[in-house]
Amino acid sequence: MSDAVTDPETDARDEPPVESADAEAASETTGAPDTPLRVENLRKEFGGITAVDGATFAVERGSLTGLIGPNGAGKSTTFNCITGVHDPTAGNVYFEGEDITGLRPDQIANEGLVRTFQIARELEEMTVLENMMLAPRGQLGESLYRSVTPGLRSGVREQEEELRERVWETLELFEIDHLAEEEAGNLSGGQRKLLEMARVLMTDPEMVLLDEPLAGVNPSLEKKLLERVHELRDEGYTFLLVEHDMDVIMNNCEHIIVMHQGQVLAEGDASDIRSNDQVIEAYLGENV
């Protein structure tokens, strides 16, 4: 767990995620794909309703993978099982080879598997800058703890200066630096989405789960957000994206997983999915 105190000397927060040497070596020798996230036979029942019915899939490192499916296919429930919001009824979720099934959301986030979250009500009255400063997992709190604890290591000021620099870099990356002093509650829907993504990056994720990141976002901000996602993917980040807008998935994701009735119906690239008869049938009436 990365709950441990972070040493500023060895803190790699400024670096994009690097491929795990073991996983890389293993995939090189076996030729198997390097998959930080694996979902195996996942099942989730709510009373008499089976929302996820034995879903199995994996997400390849450094990919932008899309998860789609008609209404009620089980996408959100799968997402919630992966991120610890729901306890699966059966099956397993592995992240970086470790079984994370049933861990709490904060424990999973601490492992580096992070989803975007809506800005909480109590953070709406804080500025964009304050929201960003509060985002990193545990690290700031620990540095403040050390600052009031005699005898512990100094360097707190430097650490906070580094954090502040990183916040500004990230705000610039998402082109919301001009909004730094604005209260988060005053942002437009699209600007909020950019802030949510920016906050996720501050937590130093290994992999990012995006649940409908473009809902309510105007086309120019949508373009900006997708460009950032592509840049980050090119740097080595791994993304799993659930999005209702089929075109967004088809045009941006190199690998697409289609769910239907709680199961994985098909996987492949956009042309595989477009030409898959079962997918067309599942979406009958919808524009694939």
Ligand SMILES: Nc1ncnc2c1ncn2[C@@H]1O[C@H](COP(=O)(O)OP(=O)(O)OP(=O)(O)O)[C@@H](O)[C@H]1O
């Ligand atoms: N908390 C819950 N209690 C009872 N049933 C639920 C619950 N959450 C989801 N379901 C049911 O599980 C099934 C799958 O729902 P889920 O929201 O995971 O699908 P989805 O693919 O995300 O759908 P949508 O695209 O409409 O958001 C649906 O039949 C839904 O009604």
